[in-house]
Amino acid sequence: KFGEIPLAPPDKILGITEAFINDSNPKKINLGVGAYRDNLGKPIIFPSVKEAEKVLLQKENEKEYTPIIGSKKFQNIVKNFIFNNSGKDANGKQLIDDGRIVTSQTISGTGSLRVIADFLNRFYSNKKILVPKPTWANHVAVFNDAGLQPEFYSYYETSKNDLDFANLKKSLESQPDGSIVLLHACCHNPTGMDLTNEQWDQVLQIIENKKFFPLVDMAYQGFASGKPYEDIELIRKLTKLANENKIPTFALCQSFAKNMGLYGERTGSISIITPSAQDSKAIESQLKKLIRPIYSSPPIHGSKIVEVIFDESTGLLPQWLSELDQVVGRLNTVRQKLYDNLDKSNYNWDHLLKQRGMFVYTGLSPEQVQTLRNEYSVYATDDGRFSISGINDGNVEYLANAINEVIKK
Ligand code: PLP
Ligand code: TYF
Known part of the structure; x- marks a missing residue:
């Protein structure tokens, strides 16, 4: 009552x-x-965002609904931005060419996390999702509300103000095969401490051995080095392993809230790396079926700003x-x-x-x-x-x- x-x-x-x-x-x-x-x-x-809005003010001639998973243009921008930086990431390019990446615009990073959590709850065999201790408080809330079962893995030792890498590995190794594992791509929230490349290699080896499903959250791409293309080493490692079919599937939640300052525009994406183009078709169709009864389609202003900024003719x-x-x-x-x-x-x-x-x-x-x-x-x-x-x-x-x-x- x-x-x-x-x-x-x-x-x-x-x-x-x-x-x-x-x-x-x-x-x-x-x-x-x-x-x-x-x-x-x-x-x-960002002045570049203001410029993009000026372009939109002049040229935009409709406010039509975008498709359930956003425009093809936005999806392709995101795919190439994250997985195939200027054609230089051979593994990411291969996955794109093979039709193994399904991308959808989402309601920023939070919406992306919720969509993938709902999706995994519906289609993935395992409900347990391992999250670092500590992590962004909303991770636990989103996963719980979606019906997954979050559980912490060791990450940080507060008494030493440092990563606790030995226990991180131990606690992951002690978990059942096939669990979902949440990884922060860079600029871990709240600790600001990321794994080194060598440490990632060790963790990815555990993930491969234990057949974990990696879910990467990338809310701060660009904030580690100042350059978005340098902050995606973990993604590069994962695309290589996906091509080798050692870690055949993973998902990536991404947001333009911080790195383009589009906080309130709620502009982000989910990308799911699938085993094959045929799986991609089914997964994309199920993603649409999942999103349609929640919010039907994403907002357009932020994603159009992204489209203008990435349009080479604007120089933005x-x-x-x-x-x-x-x-x-x-x-x-x-x-x-x-x-x-x-x-x-x-x-x-x-x-x-x-x-x-x-x-x-x-x-x-x-x-x-x-x-x-x-x-x-x-x-x-x-x-x-x-x-x-x-x-x-x-x-x-x-x-x-x-x-x-x-x-x-
Ligand atoms: N993930 C992490 C780790 C974050 O810190 C944030 C925002 O602070 C998000 C996701 C999602 O942000 P948004 O929904 O604004 O894109
Ligand atoms: O400061 C943080 O960690 C976040 C920021 O809709 C935030 O919680 C605030 C509002 C929102 C999404 C993220």
Whole structure:
């Protein structure tokens, strides 16, 4: 009955912004949500995106529904962007040419995760999905709601502020064959710590041996190196293994929210690598059947922006890549500035410089995070994750000082 519906707790990440808004301290800093801010603390629209919107304003002459899985043009852009960078990734190209990749536009990365989770729940033999500990909180919520059974594998050792690779391997090896395993492509959320190429090789060997189904989440492509084409080493390894039929199938969730700043446009994709072109036909048809009764078809504005940016005649692709590089450059600068201003006499902060992407995973306790919030109006999630785009020249010293005071207590 409606009168008996219990109150749900606020979202662990988005709830932080609500508390931040209600704080009247002029020095307050929001390090909660992972969305980019410039050096003045303001959200941005990439100039290349604005240009693309101008093109659309002039040329767009319909707002028709796009097909259930998005336009062919968008699908092909995504396939080539991720699996066949400028024709240079022979393995990805082979999979595309062989008709072994089914791509659908989705409602950003979250929608992509939900669609593949629903799909796996419907068609995959195994419901267990292994996720790193820790992982983005919404992963667990999405998989649970889709009827899968998330379970953690070791990933990070908070007491050492470092990856726990030995236990990562052990915990994967102890799992039943055929489980689904979630991998963060780069800029692991929340820790910012990724596996090295050699470590990926070892993990992929376990995945091959145990016949796991890899599900890759790539929300931060470009944020590790500043260059999207350099951040897809894991995908390159997987496409090679798929061609060799060692890991014949996997799926990839991708989003333009962060790297093109299209957060609210909800523009992303799911790609499923299948054993054969014939399987692709069936899988694509089932994907349509699954999506149609949920939201029928995806929104078009964001995907049209992507289409214009990738249209060579506009010249916007190199512009976007250079703007993305600048965004990542600023994040690296504030990461370094925060590090420089932290008191290292009694506390080791070196892990901050090993982490990549939008976050630093400080290792501060929930109590210390609370103190930062209550006494300094510094808002971060309870796990000690700081979204560093909230840091800028105007507040980095205040922030570092607040942290220095809190760890003295
Ligand atoms: N996956 C991870 C790890 C994320 O951090 C995010 C967003 O923060 C997403 C997926 C999905 O984001 P969106 O739905 O905005 O594309
Ligand atoms: O900061 C994070 O990890 C994310 C960001 O619809 C986010 O939770 C916020 C809203 C949304 C998707 C992702």
